[in-house]
Amino acid sequence: MSARLDHATTSGTFSLDGETHEVDNNVWVLGDDEQCVVFDAPHDVSTVRDLVGERECVGILLTHAHDDHVRMAPELSEALEAPILLNPADREVWQLTHGDLPWDGDVTDGDMFTIAGVDLEALHTPGHSPGSTCYYVAELGAVFSGDTLFQGGPGATGRSFSSRETIEQSVRERLFALPEDTVVHTGHGPDTTIGAEKEAARGEWL
Structure with a gap:
């Protein structure tokens, strides 16, 4: 298995409901x-683009459509010649940023993608937004959670729309069903594990 994970952090803003906040977002590239x-x-x-380098990008997998996660999607898609993939339940959220501009393909629960010899499974985890989707990679013991689960609990x-x-x-039924040693690569902030978050949730909301 030759799959590797590259990571960077970008800074910008998140705007919704008439409020704007400064945020740092994780960027994850798997291949x-x-x-x-x-x-x-x-x-x-x-x-x-620096993380991708000279590689072929076969997809931009959006975990959800809040503007800090999708604002640059059309420009990035053009730069990488890669399709934008989004759960259509987030259509209204996407339209807040991009209006009627379409994305390229729909992602639904259970969809499978293969990259670098490993399989990615799309897990529909609504709540933070209607179409929020996590991507589970069993061979790597990892899940890309977007803003559905962080170190410290749900998003x-x-x-x-939340x-x-x-x-x-969603977290209880979909993410906490994963092995406890699964590493959670989040949309913001540090990694955590399913086991750590499950333990923290006990007695609180679990």
């Missing part, structure tokens, strides 16, 4: 020396 996929398209196309749900009850159900 080998020939091909890769990119998770999300935050803030800075050049940073993502924020105090804004439009639901605390729904995100807790």
Whole structure:
């Protein structure tokens, strides 16, 4: 297995419901020396291009459509000649940033992608947004959680299109069903593990 994970952080803003906040986003690129996929398209196309290098990017997998994760998606797609893939349940959220501009392909629960000899499984985990989707890579013992799960618990749900009850159900039923040693690569902040977050949730909301 030749798969490797490249990481960087970009800085910019997140805007929703009339508020704008400064945020740092993780950029994750999974692949080998020939091909890769990119998770999300935050803030800075050049940073993502540097991580991709000369490799063929076969897809930009969006974990959800909040503007700090998708604002640069059309420009990044053009730069990398790669399709933008999004769960269509996030259509209204996408339209807040990009209007009627379409993305390239839909991602639905259970969809499988193969890159660098490893399989990625799309897990629909609504709550932070209606179409929030995590990507589980069993061979690497890792899940890319977007803003569904962080070190310290589920993502924020105090804004439009979000639901605390729904995100807790998604994490409980989909992510906490993964092996406890699974590493969680988040959309913001440090990595964590399924086991650590499950333990922290006990007695709180689990």
